[in-house]
Amino acid sequence: MITAADQKPVTVSEYLNALNASLREFHARIGGEISQLKHADSGHVYFSIKDKNDGSVLRCAMWQRTYAICGVELKEGLEVVVAGAANIYKPRGEFTFIARTVELAGAGAFERAYQELKKKLEDEGLFAEERKRPIPAFPRAIGVITSRGGEVIHDFEANLGKHGFKIKFVHSAVEGQEAALPLIRAIGMLKIKSLDALVVMRGGGSLESFQAFNNETVVRSIASFPAPVLTALGHHRDLPLAALVSDMNVSTPTAAAHALSRSSDELAHHLLRYKEHIVNRYAMEIALRRSEFERSFIAIPQRFQAILAGSAHILEVTSFAPQKFQILMDRARQTIDLLHRTIMLNNPERQFRLGFSITRQGGRVIKSVRTITKAEPLTTHFSDGVVGSAVKEINVKNVVPAKVGTQDVRSLGRAQG
Template sequence: MPGGEQAVLVTDDPEIITVQHLTRIIREELDTPLLRDISVRGEVTNYRLHSSGHMYFTLSEKNSSGDAAIDCVIWRRAALRVSPPPENGMDVIVHGYVDFYPPHGRTRFIGESLIHAGAGEKYIILERWKRELSAEGCFAPETKKPIPQYPVRVGVVTSPTGAVLQDIRNVLSRRFPLDLIISPTQVQGEYAHMDIAEAIRRIDGHVDVIILARGGGSFEDLFPFNHPDVIRAIVACRTPIVSAIGHEVDVTLADLASDLRAPTPSAAAELVVCDRVTLLREHAERKATMQNLILDRLEKYSRDLEEIRLRIQGRRIERRISDMKQATDDLRERLQKAISRRLIQEKSDLARYTAEIRSADLRAPLSKGYALLLADGEMIRSVDACTKGDPVTIYLIDGEMEATITEVRHDRDL
């Protein structure tokens, strides 16, 4: 350095921050509602589709006010829904949010969807409809109805002249022929949404399941299937609805409101009916299983019957009867001994109880010349219980007498 002096970096200065701290501050400041959930219009330049499926490009703008550009990336999952893919020079509207990537120190726009600028106004309307219908609960999972496993009648809401209807017919006739009810409707045009909603209401209740179908097309072609009239008709429909609108990458609001979404109309037909060949094969397998089970049971019962037959014939049955007679004699002898012992015990108990009862009989001593004295029904056990003049009753073996106490003498007076 000039003059040979060396500069000393003061690292503990509180006003000095690290690069990591700075990038964190930038990222936090950019994380604001003003830079999230926004749509940006510009020209695509430097477009590159990575082998991973991510889309990288620059969104730029040139006008009299000056030039501006921002790097954009659309991750693979969102990129799959972009159809057709962007090209350099294309005027597009990208919906997403601003992000800062610290390792490269770059600010970029993360796209969640991309449409041609010509469809920008409809895209804004679509987002508003999506918010309103979501607030009404039209896309709630708990409102989804189960698809019947074995429908008898299948309804189709689609154009009667398109290839979609024929594709569905072919699949149903191949997999499981059944009644197919058509509720014809326009599938594109300014008033198509009204016709679609009416077609859904018209067929509701007359079939077991409804396929709402349309072939592939541009964003504008599929736009009627985003209209609130169609969505509310789907939600109000009592019959389960399977949507099959456009290609797999095309997702309309009708797909979100339906009870089940199929990637294509042909796939929808496969979802609503079982494969007849598979059912017949499963039936044959179950039938064979039942037959084998029945045969196994019959074979077991045959063996049991044969064993019983062998038991009841020839010397075996005689030996069995002899054993049973011997067992019967043994039981008879044991029973007789048990009865004899019980009778002896009962006689002994009876004699003991008789003696106890006799000993407790107050009249027993009367036979030996004794007498019982009672006053007022109570036995007199001591001279202290009587006084001169008390009436008493005297009980003897052969009767009773009434008497009056004329004198009371105690042993101590003798």
């Protein structure tokens, strides 16, 4: 028999490590009243929760990051439910319950907290319709946050359709207040991605199971997300605040999938209708062209007969072409002969040979003695040479023209004067 004296002793550190290993596995939800509340400069919060029945006290701590996103402002005397696991702080041997989440307890606690936060966010304008962005008609890259287990993700993908969507999925717990931190982390991971839309969804459940979606930090993370956010968070009378702040909320994951794929489905439907229209129009055109071809085929013999008749007329006309051409040539030859005789009769050389001459003064042909001056010599052209002469005397005859115009009468009057 092995007695305690026979056991090898362990160090204090080893013993506390063993205790802490066991305590970390013992998660619990504990209700009580807050007392001895202290906010450290580091942001950590230290407090105790007291059992109102017998006054039992449990020291608790909540680290800065956890408290910042817990969604509850701790106050003395506040009834709460904390969830977490205990730990022994080795340097001082202190037993402390490390709270991971904190919820309000007592009748109407959830409703009061919900309404207070809702009014606060509403006063900031986070629920205003004018700040809501439209979900893109044809999103390509879609972020999805939900639990990996269950039917939610499968229903969503099954109803999304095969439209070439690129899904960036991030797993997160979605049940209860404990899901707030995983949700915040998941939203933060997808913020740095280039997305056309974000979908945050979960299945149905009690109002308490949706508490993470009433967490202020979760709500603000959704409000500040760079892409439009679509939530599928049930159809409770009091919608989770995350649903109110999102750009669009639907009741189920299936409805979310339809909202994203609706435009693509409609486009596919329109394309199918256009295809049918094109096929029908093409069939009509083929029928029309076939009918025209058949009519043309019937008309070919008639047109051939018309061509033959036209050919006979052409042959008849062309048979007289040489005679008509000869007649035209004879007429042209006669016209040319007449022009030749006219030119020869009016040739100045011929006139010279008949005894005529041409007199010029200053390069001008003299037609009247009235145009002659004594200042320049005259040049007279004969058939066999040229004679130059000086003007000594000019005698003008007063000859009345056969037809006297107004201008001629004035000229005659000046000459007589």
